[in-house]
Amino acid sequence: MTARTVAIIGAGRVGCSVGYLLKQGGYRVTGVAARSAASAAQAASFIGQGQPTTDAAQAASGAELVFITTPDRVIQQVCETLAASGALGPASVVIHMSGAHSLGLLSAAVKAGALRAVLHPLQSLASREQGVKTLPGSYFRVEADPMARETARSLVTALGGTELVMPEWSSDQDSAALYHAGAVAVSNYFVALVRYGLKFYQALGADKQEALKAVLPLIKGTLLNIEALGIPDALTGPIMRGDSETVRGHLAAMRRKAPHLAGLYKELARETVEVARDKGSIDGKKAEELLKLLTNAECGVRIPE
Known part of the structure; x- marks a missing residue:
């Protein structure tokens, strides 16, 4: 699967950094959604691509890769909104970047026929400018539906990262929480x-x-x-x-x-x-x-x- 179009839902430090690096890596950012028009415009300007909007469904519509880079507490809600709007379908891969959660937050995407992935960098991003510098070279936790694994690993490569291999990992909340606790401890x-x-x-x-x-x-x-x-x-x-x-x-x-x-x-x-x-x-x-x-x-x- 060689998806190349990207939507960024949540224009904070992570979303801006990822959008910028993926554009540099040859992906096309088609939409950038934020809570305010000003934030969306600033994010699109930083990324250098993407139509800014406050409508997440509009940003996601037509994009093959939909990154939900909102605060953890609203990832599930945003995914449900996107699925209900018809913005997701069999050609979509929906991705969140929360270290503390697994694929479960994206269950609504499955009902819409989309695939899911989690990419979490073992990195501290104090600003979007710093994220552009520090994400390359970082290790990533990669979790994905079987048909989305190749896509997820290609994204990590495009971000300049390396997959952290964890043979005892199981796709459940305890594994995600234990992994995240390790990151919290060392950072x-x-x-x-x-x-x-x-x-x-x-x-x-x-x-x-x-x-x-x-x-x-x-x-x-x-x-x-x-x-x-x-x-x-x-x-x-x-x-x-x-x-x-x-x-x-x-x-x-x-x-x-x-x-x-x-x-x-x-x-x-x-x-x-x-x-x-x-x-x-x-x-x-x-x-x-x-x-x-x-x-x-x-x-x-x-x-x-």
């Missing part, structure tokens, strides 16, 4: 983790923004190590070395000066013990010693200083 929770780390410096009187500038080279260096060495080999630090005394000192200092930071520290330390074991830098005995230290701290046992 959204990473931001929260950096904020948590800054609190240690704020407890010592440092300005938050200055502390962020101070730790950014460390963060960047760590990411370079992960890219070059992988996990667990990129792990460094006291737990990697089996340095119980340094960890003991951290816990004692937190008890005295920043007790509100200790809970997450201990949870992260437990996970790091497992990484160190995987790396082979500590043995089972040292791992047990570290875990006992963290457990005693959790239970309120006084830590010798």
Whole structure:
């Protein structure tokens, strides 16, 4: 199946980025729909193609590939509206790009005779301009009806992406949610983790923004190590070395000066013990010693200083 005409329903960061890249890849964007005429016009201008409209059915009519890039909460409703309008048919492939949901949101498309696909990039898109730069080179989750798989994979190639192969994947909501939770953990929770780390410096009187500038080279260096060495080999630090005394000192200092930071520290330390074991830098005995230290701290046992 070699569908080449595209409609973008939802003219936000994702829709604009995808539309622009597909146009660059030889696809023809025929329609761009948004809630307001101004947003639709701006999106069509950014993409460089497509008739702007506030009517989703009009935008989708005649397009072989219909991307629903709206907020997750309205994807199903938009698909139902398109199906009821007659804008979808046997020549259509309807695609959403939500990481947290599976093909089920597009069930109305099946009733209209259309095929379905899900393409989700493992990427954070802060703006449409950034999306154009960062989507190429990203991995994508690809889920599709059997007759639409070739089309879905061709779209990933056109976007400059790579399919993430997950042999244990099943087309259900739990698989989608588990996949999305992984993305949230390494992206959204990473931001929260950096904020948590800054609190240690704020407890010592440092300005938050200055502390962020101070730790950014460390963060960047760590990411370079992960890219070059992988996990667990990129792990460094006291737990990697089996340095119980340094960890003991951290816990004692937190008890005295920043007790509100200790809970997450201990949870992260437990996970790091497992990484160190995987790396082979500590043995089972040292791992047990570290875990006992963290457990005693959790239970309120006084830590010798």
